[in-house]
Amino acid sequence: MASICVAEVDVVYHGQSAHASAMPHKGRNALDGLLLAYQAISNLRQHIRHSERIHGIVTDGGRAPNIVPDRAAGEFYVRAKNAEDLEALKPRVRACFEAGAKASGCDVEMNWGGVDYLDLNTNWPLAAAFKANAEMLGRKFDADDERSLTGAGSTDMGNVSHRVPSIHPMLAAAPRNVVIHNPEFAKYAGGEMGEQAALDGAKALAMTAFDFLADTRLQADAKRAFAIAKGLG
Template identity: 40%
Template sequence: MSASRWYGTAGAAIAEWREQLITLSHSLHDEPEVAFAEQASAAKLAELMRSAGFKVTEGAGDLPTALTAVHGEGELTIGVCAEYDALPEIGHGCGHNIICAIAAGAAIGLRAAADRYGFRVKLIGTPAEESGGGKQLLLERGVFDDVTVAMMAHPGAIDTAGARDSTQACSRFAVTYRGHPAHAASAPWDGVNAADAAVVAQVAIGLLRQQVPPSSRVAGFIRHGGSVTNIIPELAVLDYEVRAPDADKLDALRQRVRDCFRAGALATGAEVSFQQAGPDYLELRNDPWLMAAYCAHLPDFGRIAVVLPPEFNTASTDMGNISHVVPSIHPMIGLRGATATAHTREFAVASRTVAADEAAIDGANLLARVGIDLARDAGRRAGYVALRGGRDTWR
């Protein structure tokens, strides 16, 4: 059977499940859950995958809201990553409800070809992308050990699919200053002002930004800086993140930013400590062959990928961590007519529209076709399988 026939077979399977896929997307959108608290979201995905004939394992990698759904046998395992965590207060302002529907649909489409071409489909439900690095935790715990290639697609205002498209490496951490309380009117000199330490640090970081390249970012806020006006604050807590084009630049900038926080402690006499908020996110490395295969199918769905300039790489994702170990792609699929940017209430609204539903089905078909292309290409398939066998060296 020709490739086009198998694309049709996968597409027919996705079309058969279209109503359930759209229902999943809408249901996740209507009941948003944040990182590591996605109990209902994971359960909805698990139920759909079971009903589609997959063997589902909930709590994958000892993460209660992670799961795997597997079908087929063979040395080639095509991994499809599903995300379903939402943003605090904003809800699905990053469109993870669409990502989840795309992944489920792609897995269902690939299932239709898996037995014919002798490969495994493995959908991986990955919690806590927005914060917490769920994919990195699953990677460390062996959930990706059997995965030959990994794929997902992210919604946006435009379609992008460049092999050199990337994301920023990112580190998030909390900073705690501990001082000494005193009455702010009768004896302020007896206190050590933790809030002042935070102010000194933020001023230092503001000045540091003059020497930070445009490709890097420093952002944060004061979570706690005192309770009442007449007591010198003994505790201040800040949440900060540092972003840079790659892991090496990230580490260098993080050290400079932390020196600014140490300066606040030195200036005020407060004690400072740092607490990592989760795994570092590494920069994304799209696999050229897989991305070229994805691009080749875009015209069939009336889509054209926009070529992004390098400085556009401002987002961060834990899919970057996977891409350093497993050949991966993470294209962006456009919501036609959308103008909002991610992480806004406006984009949350756009993530439950007809355009969002269309992107979910198109994305599922596109990823399924990439998997079929790989399964049918004996030489390329053998190369990726061999790469997985030597992964320790490759890493």
């Protein structure tokens, strides 16, 4: 599985409530601040790398249409191929939030997650062992499944993979044309195909763990690959 870095940030805009029709000039619209930032981020997407992603949602947009929102909140994910690119992208996103606050006359607080998820450092000797074991169980892999660099998901397993040799295999729980994070995918994943993927995955992982414990060559290959990937070999 290919995986990229992600940083999570919660933003809250603070404005001034007022009657939206009778006294709008007394208000400072926090929702305007958030939506201006959202639009700025949408524009920023035109000028970031193809391996980078920024997406978010509004979690609080006000209480009633006739009240100028004095509070608005959103949750955003910022993703990049590696930690260096992620750190370079964060200030550009931060500037969008600050611009929304300045334009709307509101204040903004940004609460970044304490730990970013890192990109996945796949250990290819272990991945090859897993693939062989999964194939023994009847699973089939396409050639482009092996080292795909287009994966745009993120996982805390990425952090683990920078500490010790790791893999994060994926087995199909739905037909290839089914979009993930979608009701149709949930139907397949909760059905027979998903159950079989879970069973095959558990078996293949157990078989791979046994191979690693019993095969000194696999241990050495995994250790060497990890050192090279970390620039230590």
